[in-house]
Amino acid sequence: MLISVVSWLPVIFGVGFLGPVVAALVTVAGIDAPFGLTPIQLGLVAGLIWGAIAKFGGRWV
Amino acid sequence: MSLDVSSMSDAELAKAERAIARKYVGGVPWMMVVWGLGNFVVWLTLWPLVLTGVIPLWAGFLVACLNMSLAYLPSHEAQHSNIAKEGHRLRWLNELVGHVSTLPLVYPYRILRMTHMLHHAHTNDPDKDPDYNNNAPTWIGAVRRTIASFQPNYVDPYGTAMQKRAGDPAAEWALVEAVLYKLAFVAALITLAWSGYALEAFFVWWLPSKIGMIYLRLCLSWAPHVPFAEQGRYRDTRAWRFYGGMGTWNVLTMGMQYHIVHHLHPAIPLFRNGPAYWEMRDILTARGIRNDGL
Numbered sequence: 001m002l003i004s005v006v007s008w009l010p011v012i013f014g015v016g017f018l019g020p021v022v023a024a025l026v027t028v029a030g031i032d033a034p035f036g037l038t039p040i041q042l043g044l045v046a047g048l049i050w051g052a053i054a055k056f057g058g059r060w061v
Numbered sequence: 062m063s064l065d066v067s068s069m070s071d072a073e074l075a076k077a078e079r080a081i082a083r084k085y086v087g088g089v090p091w092m093m094v095v096w097g098l099g100n101f102v103v104w105l106t107l108w109p110l111v112l113t114g115v116i117p118l119w120a121g122f123l124v125a126c127l128n129m130s131l132a133y134l135p136s137h138e139a140q141h142s143n144i145a146k147e148g149h150r151l152r153w154l155n156e157l158v159g160h161v162s163t164l165p166l167v168y169p170y171r172i173l174r175m176t177h178m179l180h181h182a183h184t185n186d187p188d189k190d191p192d193y194n195n196n197a198p199t200w201i202g203a204v205r206r207t208i209a210s211f212q213p214n215y216v217d218p219y220g221t222a223m224q225k226r227a228g229d230p231a232a233e234w235a236l237v238e239a240v241l242y243k244l245a246f247v248a249a250l251i252t253l254a255w256s257g258y259a260l261e262a263f264f265v266w267w268l269p270s271k272i273g274m275i276y277l278r279l280c281l282s283w284a285p286h287v288p289f290a291e292q293g294r295y296r297d298t299r300a301w302r303f304y305g306g307m308g309t310w311n312v313l314t315m316g317m318q319y320h321i322v323h324h325l326h327p328a329i330p331l332f333r334n335g336p337a338y339w340e341m342r343d344i345l346t347a348r349g350i351r352n353d354g355l
Binding site: 002005006009010012013016017019020021023024025028054055058059060061 | 208211212213214237240243244247250251254255259260262263267
């Protein structure tokens with residue numbers, strides 16, 4: 001159970017933490033999210049993609 | 062009083078070195094206690110101050126970076142039982158400082174202590190030193206190594222060291238504890254983020270913890286051991302001078318210019334390593350230490 005959670009941690013971190021952080025940064029910077037998305041929607045999409053890249057690619061950067 | 066070390070045998074040198082070291086051992090290093098607990102309290106205090114807007118986020122970020130950079134060394138003293146040995150009436154304080162001071166870094170005391178003892182026993186051994194992974198030819202290479210350690214595909218040598226001790230309940234628990242710390246950290250960050258404090262969590266905890274780790278590994282692990290090529294009591298750690306200066310420069314390196322003294326005599330508290338070094342310098346030179354300008 002613990003190992004399973006840990007193996008998905010990049011995705012959990014991406015969606016759960018990076019998503020809201022990206023949304024907050026977009027809001028503070030006054031940038032309009034593309035495709036009519038709200039800041040949190042943009043953040044969640046970005047966090048999910050980045051987290052998935054980190055999980056399956058092994059690296060955040 | 063200076064010693065004429067040129068005519069001394071190895072046994073005499075060792076005896077004289079030990080006699081000097083003994084003078085610097087003992088007592089409770091209260092400065093490390095205040096440093097460790099005070100630094101933690103300051104970091105905790107940052108949260109209400111930042112969350113209520115009493116201080117701006119950028120200021121909170123700078124203070125948090127300082128907190129993270131200061132978080133390890135008090136725990137390091139506790140790892141060596143330098144605050145209070147087993148059986149001492151203040152042993153609880155030793156363990157309290159050990160556990161509490163590294164909480165902001167989300168690094169549990171038990172695994173730090175176990176792996177640090179391995180580092181001392183096998184310094185610069187590629188297979189047995191858990192800190193050997195910090196080896197790099199240049200400082201920028203060391204920074205890259207630390208950044209690599211933040212990646213999901215990183216095989217943590219601390220975890221590997223604990224796994225090698227499978228069957229040892231203490232090692233197994235230390236490993237579980239490390240995983241629980243990591244999960245609790247992510248849970249706390251997510252909770253803060255979804256409570257409307259995403260930027261505060263990012264700039265007061267997550268990013269400062271990474272910056273702090275880069276600084277700590279550079280100063281405390283890479284600089285004293287580079288180029289990680291030699292083993293042996295007098296060769297695995299170096300005395301070194303950060304640029305030309307002492308004073309401020311020694312503060313910036315948190316006393317690590319004298320790390321050779323710590324490896325030779327770990328019971329000497331951090332802030333006495335400098336005086337001990339200057340008193341035993343001639344002996345250490347005769348013993349053949351690596352000295353890069355100190």
